[in-house]
Amino acid sequence: MVKKVLKFGGTSVGSIERIHHVAQIIKKEHDEGNQIIAVVSAMAGKTNELIDLSKKIEENFDKRELDVLLSSGEQVTCALLAGALIKLNLNARSWLNWQIPILTEGDHSNARIINMSIDKINNFLQENGVVIIPGFQGISKDGLVTTIGRGGSDATAVAVAKIFDTDCCEIYTDVDGVYSTDPNKIPVAKKIDKISYDEMLELSSLGAKVMQSSAVQTAMMYNIPLEVKSTFTNREGTKIFERENIDYSKSVTGVAYSKDDAKITLVGVEDKPGVAANIFEPLSKAQINVDMVIQNISSDEKTTDITFTIKRDDLTKTKEILKQNKRIKYKNITYNNKVSKISIVGAGMVSTPGVTFRMFKGLAEKKINILAISTSEIKLSVIIDEKNTVEAIKQLHTIFDLD
Amino acid sequence: MVKKVLKFGGTSVGSIERIHHVAQIIKKEHDEGNQIIAVVSAMAGKTNELIDLSKKIEENFDKRELDVLLSSGEQVTCALLAGALIKLNLNARSWLNWQIPILTEGDHSNARIINMSIDKINNFLQENGVVIIPGFQGISKDGLVTTIGRGGSDATAVAVAKIFDTDCCEIYTDVDGVYSTDPNKIPVAKKIDKISYDEMLELSSLGAKVMQSSAVQTAMMYNIPLEVKSTFTNREGTKIFERENIDYSKSVTGVAYSKDDAKITLVGVEDKPGVAANIFEPLSKAQINVDMVIQNISSDEKTTDITFTIKRDDLTKTKEILKQNKRIKYKNITYNNKVSKISIVGAGMVSTPGVTFRMFKGLAEKKINILAISTSEIKLSVIIDEKNTVEAIKQLHTIFDLD
Numbered sequence: 001m002v003k004k005v006l007k008f009g010g011t012s013v014g015s016i017e018r019i020h021h022v023a024q025i026i027k028k029e030h031d032e033g034n035q036i037i038a039v040v041s042a043m044a045g046k047t048n049e050l051i052d053l054s055k056k057i058e059e060n061f062d063k064r065e066l067d068v069l070l071s072s073g074e075q076v077t078c079a080l081l082a083g084a085l086i087k088l089n090l091n092a093r094s095w096l097n098w099q100i101p102i103l104t105e106g107d108h109s110n111a112r113i114i115n116m117s118i119d120k121i122n123n124f125l126q127e128n129g130v131v132i133i134p135g136f137q138g139i140s141k142d143g144l145v146t147t148i149g150r151g152g153s154d155a156t157a158v159a160v161a162k163i164f165d166t167d168c169c170e171i172y173t174d175v176d177g178v179y180s181t182d183p184n185k186i187p188v189a190k191k192i193d194k195i196s197y198d199e200m201l202e203l204s205s206l207g208a209k210v211m212q213s214s215a216v217q218t219a220m221m222y223n224i225p226l227e228v229k230s231t232f233t234n235r236e237g238t239k240i241f242e243r244e245n246i247d248y249s250k251s252v253t254g255v256a257y258s259k260d261d262a263k264i265t266l267v268g269v270e271d272k273p274g275v276a277a278n279i280f281e282p283l284s285k286a287q288i289n290v291d292m293v294i295q296n297i298s299s300d301e302k303t304t305d306i307t308f309t310i311k312r313d314d315l316t317k318t319k320e321i322l323k324q325n326k327r328i329k330y331k332n333i334t335y336n337n338k339v340s341k342i343s344i345v346g347a348g349m350v351s352t353p354g355v356t357f358r359m360f361k362g363l364a365e366k367k368i369n370i371l372a373i374s375t376s377e378i379k380l381s382v383i384i385d386e387k388n389t390v391e392a393i394k395q396l397h398t399i400f401d402l403d
Numbered sequence: 404m405v406k407k408v409l410k411f412g413g414t415s416v417g418s419i420e421r422i423h424h425v426a427q428i429i430k431k432e433h434d435e436g437n438q439i440i441a442v443v444s445a446m447a448g449k450t451n452e453l454i455d456l457s458k459k460i461e462e463n464f465d466k467r468e469l470d471v472l473l474s475s476g477e478q479v480t481c482a483l484l485a486g487a488l489i490k491l492n493l494n495a496r497s498w499l500n501w502q503i504p505i506l507t508e509g510d511h512s513n514a515r516i517i518n519m520s521i522d523k524i525n526n527f528l529q530e531n532g533v534v535i536i537p538g539f540q541g542i543s544k545d546g547l548v549t550t551i552g553r554g555g556s557d558a559t560a561v562a563v564a565k566i567f568d569t570d571c572c573e574i575y576t577d578v579d580g581v582y583s584t585d586p587n588k589i590p591v592a593k594k595i596d597k598i599s600y601d602e603m604l605e606l607s608s609l610g611a612k613v614m615q616s617s618a619v620q621t622a623m624m625y626n627i628p629l630e631v632k633s634t635f636t637n638r639e640g641t642k643i644f645e646r647e648n649i650d651y652s653k654s655v656t657g658v659a660y661s662k663d664d665a666k667i668t669l670v671g672v673e674d675k676p677g678v679a680a681n682i683f684e685p686l687s688k689a690q691i692n693v694d695m696v697i698q699n700i701s702s703d704e705k706t707t708d709i710t711f712t713i714k715r716d717d718l719t720k721t722k723e724i725l726k727q728n729k730r731i732k733y734k735n736i737t738y739n740n741k742v743s744k745i746s747i748v749g750a751g752m753v754s755t756p757g758v759t760f761r762m763f764k765g766l767a768e769k770k771i772n773i774l775a776i777s778t779s780e781i782k783l784s785v786i787i788d789e790k791n792t793v794e795a796i797k798q799l800h801t802i803f804d805l806d
Contacts, residue, residue: 016459056419058490068497069482072475079472080460087461094471098501
């Protein structure tokens with residue numbers, strides 16, 4: 001007997017028909033002799049609808065009460081799915097955040113799950129029960145409702161898998177797995193059968209929004225096997241494992257991109273210790289997420305040029321902060337708000353020589369200019385002109401045999 | 404300082420604008436130095452919307468899960484109202500069924516509130532806090548969500564008033580009080596300033612659906628002063644007290660009517676002990692609510708005729724049960740499914756001679772035939788042809804000086 005977490009996202013439970021369909025998936029798994037804990041999101045659109053209501057009351061709606069408000073969305077899905085399963089003669093029951101309880105710590109709207117009581121639910125599973133748990137929420141030690149951030153149902157699913165020591169955690173969603181690149185942009189994109197946690201993390205942080213990153217991190221930390229698969233087809237999904245479980249025949253697993261970036265260069269910054277901290281501390285305080293940072297010696301050799309990328313939306317705010325901050329001295333500031341970041345990701349890269357060279361050569365062949373470069377163990381990112389995005393992805397996809 | 408329960412029904416919190424308006428009412432009460440516990444319903448239409456969803460899953464949706472589903476409606480209102488009050492700089496907080504907890508016993512969808520923990524909430528009130536509580540729901544001793552029946556927010560409000568020993572319980576609704584008869588049908592209907600619990604009970608059980616009857620019963624049992632008033636005007640509402648507190652200048656307080664009745668007569672029933680029980684026991688088991696019962700000696704003097712009224716919807720089922728039940732012997736069965744019940748209600752009736760005569764004479768003047776009569780200490784009901792309903796109400800309203 002296998003104990004499984006099945007997580008169903010908002011689109012998967014987005015209508016009555018789809019909830020019936022999800023009930024069939026669960027019934028099939030249960031009939032095969034598996035113990036099932038289902039984690040569900042709010043029906044598609046519901047959370048946004050509730051947020052809209054709160055904003056109509058008050059733009060800065062109280063975070064404690066917002067958590068009370070939003071948590072009702074998953075509660076509704078839990079009850080409807082339990083009802084649909086009971087209709088199929090299964091002994092299903094919704095277990096609400098306070099009934100389990102799902103204990104969290106941290107701020108409202110940004111809490112972390114730290115524990116759940118397992119005995120009652122394990123007994124229920126022993127009695128052939130099907131457990132339905134609301135994603136995205138919990139309660140604090142003071143007995144207040146908390147939520148764990150947008151997309152938090154993935155985190156709930158992985159936490160349940162860890163705490164209940166399940167054999168696996170299947171993430172049902174509206175795509176049938178993780179792709180070598182965005183299949184909407186590049187039709188030759190291929191579904192990846194197996195991928196390592198760290199590759200998945202690089203891909204999801206780079207815009208392949210199949211799964212919430214922190215959930216993948218938790219799964220990696222506790223070595224919980226994940227599978228991302230479609231609610232709407234019977235096809236195999238993408239299995240996510242430790243790197244050791246994967247036989248790398250290719251150096252590159254996927255090509256990711258992120259749009260809406262902007263590049264800023266501070267020209268002629270005084271080159272002395274602490275200058276970078278002076279630049280980035282106020283940005284961090286203003287919640288501006290700095291992505292790539294590249295530092296070059298400036299032409300006059302006494303100063304340095306610092307280039308970094310941020311989200312395009314933050315550009316105006318960033319320029320203001322840089323201009324107002326008297327601790328930052330520089331000659332000039334330039335920026336480009338029409339850039340995108342293209343990354344090749346692959347755990348096999350580290351053992352394959354020449355990947356960097358092949359990437360640069362491939363882009364040069366297409367006359368695509370590289371504006372900045374950043375590397376990590378399993379990732380190589382370049383900033384290019386936004387207009388070259390699709391051509392660059394296509395070229396890299398072909399060069400690294402992903403077509 | 405006065406401790407008050409303010410209950411707001413679904414229409415009163417039916418939109419964002421109305422929730423803001425309710426927040427203003429609460430702020431005004433709080434600014435006057437009162438301790439406020441607000442009990443709220445789901446936003447108008449929300450409960451029906453959730454029921455519709457459940458019926459789309461399964462016509463006989465599991466009652467335990469239905470309670471989980473429906474209770475989300477009041478949770479949403481609680482959070483939104485708390486947010487609106489916090490915007491007004493009040494220290495408001497939603498207290499959910501399990502956070503208080505509101506302990507209930509009895510079946511799902513039909514539970515009764517038996518207790519609440521008061522210390523935490525009393526402390527919060529002492530600290531100038533405004534308490535928001537969801538109506539219509541609680542939890543069982545096993546920690547399951549329960550609901551207490553449609554209109555149950557009134558019952559929650561009265562239970563809160565009793566358990567927290569508040570000075571009064573104000574029921575805010577979309578009408579500005581209790582009327583001498585239905586103001587939609589009879590434009591000269593007058594708002595009643597003061598009414599006793601038992602008159603209110605007769606009026607509400609007879610179709611004046613301003614407040615849920617069982618809530619009025621509880622208020623009567625514990626002598627909790629009620630006031631029914633409009634959320635949308637500043638006018639005084641109707642105060643509901645013990646009879647002693649009211650100075651009766653009129654013998655009749657109001658004229659109630661109930662539509663959708665049907666009258667059944669069993670002709671020639673054997674006249675011996677236990678025959679009535681034989682008739683009504685199977686109806687009771689089938690959840691058919693028998694209202695008035697009248698028994699006459701039949702023309703042949705060895706048998707009797709038994710007439711009773713039921714809801715029109717139950718007519719087919721009732722006839723079937725009567726025909727199938729072999730323990731019931733009678734010569735003939737007649738029925739009239741187009742009748743209505745008109746009642747005059749007044750605690751002053753008992754001390755005023757001639758009320759009965761004046762009623763019958765008034766109806767006779769309008770040539771309205773009386774098909775059955777039933778009396779109680781503070782009520783006198785007649786069954787008449789449905790087509791005479793409005794004329795009968797008008798006539799009685801005039802005769803008893805209610806215009």
